[in-house]
Amino acid sequence: MTIATRPLSLVVNGRQVGPLDVPENLMMVDFLHEYLNLTGSRLACGQGVCWACTVMLLDTDGAPPREIRTCITGAHFFQGRHVRTVEGHAERDADGAVVALSPVQQAFIEHFSFQCGYCTPGFVTGATVLIEQLKRQPVARADVETTIEAALSPHVCRCTGYVRYYEAVRSVILDTPGLVVG
Amino acid sequence: MIIRKVWHRVLLAAAVIVVLGGGFALAVLAGAFERSVVSAAVDTPLTPEEIAELAPRGRYIATAADCVACHTAVGGAPWAGGRPFEMPMGTLYATNISPDPTYGIGAWTRADFHRALRDGVAKGGRHLYPAMPYVSYRQMSEADVDAVWAYMLTREPMAVPDRQDSLPFPYVRQFMTFWNLLNLPGDVPAPAAQKSAEWNRGRYLVDALGHCGECHTPRDITMGMVSSRYLQGAVIEGVDAPDITPEGLARLGFAPERLAHFMRSGMGPEGVMGFAMYDVVHHSTQYLTDEDAAAMAAYLAGEPAPAVPVVAAAPIAPDTAENGRRLYVAVCAGCHGIEGEGTPTMTPAMTTNAELRLPRPTNLLAVLADGIPWRDFPHGNRLQDMPGFTDLLSDAEIADLSNYLRATWGGRAPDVAAADVATLRRARD
Numbered sequence: 001m002t003i004a005t006r007p008l009s010l011v012v013n014g015r016q017v018g019p020l021d022v023p024e025n026l027m028m029v030d031f032l033h034e035y036l037n038l039t040g041s042r043l044a045c046g047q048g049v050c051w052a053c054t055v056m057l058l059d060t061d062g063a064p065p066r067e068i069r070t071c072i073t074g075a076h077f078f079q080g081r082h083v084r085t086v087e088g089h090a091e092r093d094a095d096g097a098v099v100a101l102s103p104v105q106q107a108f109i110e111h112f113s114f115q116c117g118y119c120t121p122g123f124v125t126g127a128t129v130l131i132e133q134l135k136r137q138p139v140a141r142a143d144v145e146t147t148i149e150a151a152l153s154p155h156v157c158r159c160t161g162y163v164r165y166y167e168a169v170r171s172v173i174l175d176t177p178g179l180v181v182g
Numbered sequence: 183m184i185i186r187k188v189w190h191r192v193l194l195a196a197a198v199i200v201v202l203g204g205g206f207a208l209a210v211l212a213g214a215f216e217r218s219v220v221s222a223a224v225d226t227p228l229t230p231e232e233i234a235e236l237a238p239r240g241r242y243i244a245t246a247a248d249c250v251a252c253h254t255a256v257g258g259a260p261w262a263g264g265r266p267f268e269m270p271m272g273t274l275y276a277t278n279i280s281p282d283p284t285y286g287i288g289a290w291t292r293a294d295f296h297r298a299l300r301d302g303v304a305k306g307g308r309h310l311y312p313a314m315p316y317v318s319y320r321q322m323s324e325a326d327v328d329a330v331w332a333y334m335l336t337r338e339p340m341a342v343p344d345r346q347d348s349l350p351f352p353y354v355r356q357f358m359t360f361w362n363l364l365n366l367p368g369d370v371p372a373p374a375a376q377k378s379a380e381w382n383r384g385r386y387l388v389d390a391l392g393h394c395g396e397c398h399t400p401r402d403i404t405m406g407m408v409s410s411r412y413l414q415g416a417v418i419e420g421v422d423a424p425d426i427t428p429e430g431l432a433r434l435g436f437a438p439e440r441l442a443h444f445m446r447s448g449m450g451p452e453g454v455m456g457f458a459m460y461d462v463v464h465h466s467t468q469y470l471t472d473e474d475a476a477a478m479a480a481y482l483a484g485e486p487a488p489a490v491p492v493v494a495a496a497p498i499a500p501d502t503a504e505n506g507r508r509l510y511v512a513v514c515a516g517c518h519g520i521e522g523e524g525t526p527t528m529t530p531a532m533t534t535n536a537e538l539r540l541p542r543p544t545n546l547l548a549v550l551a552d553g554i555p556w557r558d559f560p561h562g563n564r565l566q567d568m569p570g571f572t573d574l575l576s577d578a579e580i581a582d583l584s585n586y587l588r589a590t591w592g593g594r595a596p597d598v599a600a601a602d603v604a605t606l607r608r609a610r611d
Contacts, residue, residue, distance in 0.1 A: 025515065025520045047517055048517060069516075072513075072516025076508060082405045
């Protein structure tokens with residue numbers, strides 16, 4: 001029995017990918033791992049409850065990016081779309097070497113916001129999506145913590161606890177001009 | 183002269199009609215046509231011993247009648263009322279039925295309680311609005327009403343005042359006498375001798391206690407239940423309360439034993455109990471005994487129950503099917519399975535899902551738009567949330583997806599148009 005495939009083209013971390021012949025029923029997380037060797041998006045629950053596998057779905061029309069769970073979203077959903085995985089947050093040089101971490105990544109290191117690190121890519125992606133939203137729609141200073149909690153509450157961590165994640169994200173929000181009003 | 187005489191007669195006749203009609207209306211208003219089904223036997227108060235003995239059974243009867251769903255507000259004091267009912271003419275609030283003498287029913291008599299449940303008339307002759315399902319509770323036995331009365335008397339009194347309803351005219355209450363004349367049956371049906379004891383018990387559970395018809399029987403222009411369309415389905419809070427006649431249930435895939443299981447667990451091959459029925463399972467039907475769940479199912483499924491038909495896929499245009507299938511794999515199959523098989527204890531199967539077999543796509547479209555929050559289910563089960571898809575899929579895509587689902591697994595004609603999705607989207611915004 002052959003597996004039915006269909007050509008898939010998309011942009012991943014700014015790079016045009018495909019067309020590749022991809023099984024029709026493949027989930028996106030498996031595509032990232034097996035076809036692109038991008039293993040940073042983590043498969044954990046496989047049923048969309050832990051958010052360790054999320055990527056950013058970037059709209060070309062300037063709308064804020066959205067966070068998408070790749071373990072429950074088919075690879076072909078991303079046909080013609082732009083996504084950014086955890087590997088795409090840092091600044092890289094022409095050879096692909098990391099030149100500078102993103103502010104969220106840097107804050108996670110400074111706050112030691114991980115222990116085993118398995119869920120961290122999802123948290124970094126979720127926090128980055130939140131920062132992008134705040135750039136378009138700043139939040140009142142008094143609401144910063146509840147905003148972080150609401151944005152990151154779907155993400156599950158089983159060892160560090162959430163305080164360090166939230167502290168890292170709060171520092172980015174407070175240190176970045178224009179994300180907070182009042 | 184002749185013309186004048188005729189005129190006199192016409193005027194006289196009109197006057198007689200007005201007087202008679204007015205007299206009749208006044209008589210109705212005064213309650214002259216009201217028929218109580220409460221016997222004089224309940225004029226004697228229950229003794230403390232009787233109350234103590236009846237209260238445990240009263241707890242079960244009150245659960246089967248789902249009293250708590252309305253008389254305890256979310257986060258509110260137990261039995262202190264407060265749940266709002268948004269009506270076209272204003273908001274009603276369920277009342278405090280704890281035994282507090284000032285704010286609850288602590289000063290009521292046994293007979294007051296019987297008349298409220300079965301006649302729709304509260305202490306002091308105040309008419310209840312039929313949001314309180316006294317049309318259904320009218321069929322309760324006096325023994326069961328006594329048991330509930332004993333149960334309520336043994337609850338903690340809650341000094342919580344009732345919330346005032348926002349109806350524009352408080353004196354509308356007395357006009358319920360007209361409504362009752364039209365919509366409150368004079369008497370309660372006798373047991374059907376040709377049917378089994380189980381079937382009769384089931385009818386009692388469905389009609390008297392469970393008050394299923396209050397949502398599943400359509401209402402006429404006076405908001406009374408249309409008896410000729412008993413349990414044939416109605417629109418409640420913007421979605422379809424399905425047809426739960428024997429034929430309707432068979433079309434959804436329910437054999438009696440499956441229905442009994444579904445009423446108690448809220449989930450199964452037929453999907454997940456949703457919308458207002460989630461609360462019904464949560465507060466009421468999960469606690470039914472084996473025998474009562476089986477009786478309820480036996481009555482609803484019919485005696486004898488019609489065969490559950492095998493659902494064959496309905497014809498669908500190839501391009502709609504292709505696009506619908508792609509969308510299904512893209513955003514549904516990760517949880518509901520590539521072939522719609524579902525994931526045990528996590529997500530319901532599509533292949534046998536009752537929601538896809540409903541005549542109208544309303545409920546499916548509502549779920550696709552709003553998703554479902556994560557929730558606890560009986561027996562320690564908990565289902566994760568399902569996301570809504572209006573911000574990820576276009577109206578045309580949701581239409582294609584709905585048509586694919588309904589045609590493939592529901593055997594329903596793929597007749598959802600993008601415009602239907604748009605209409606629904608506007609209605610829910």
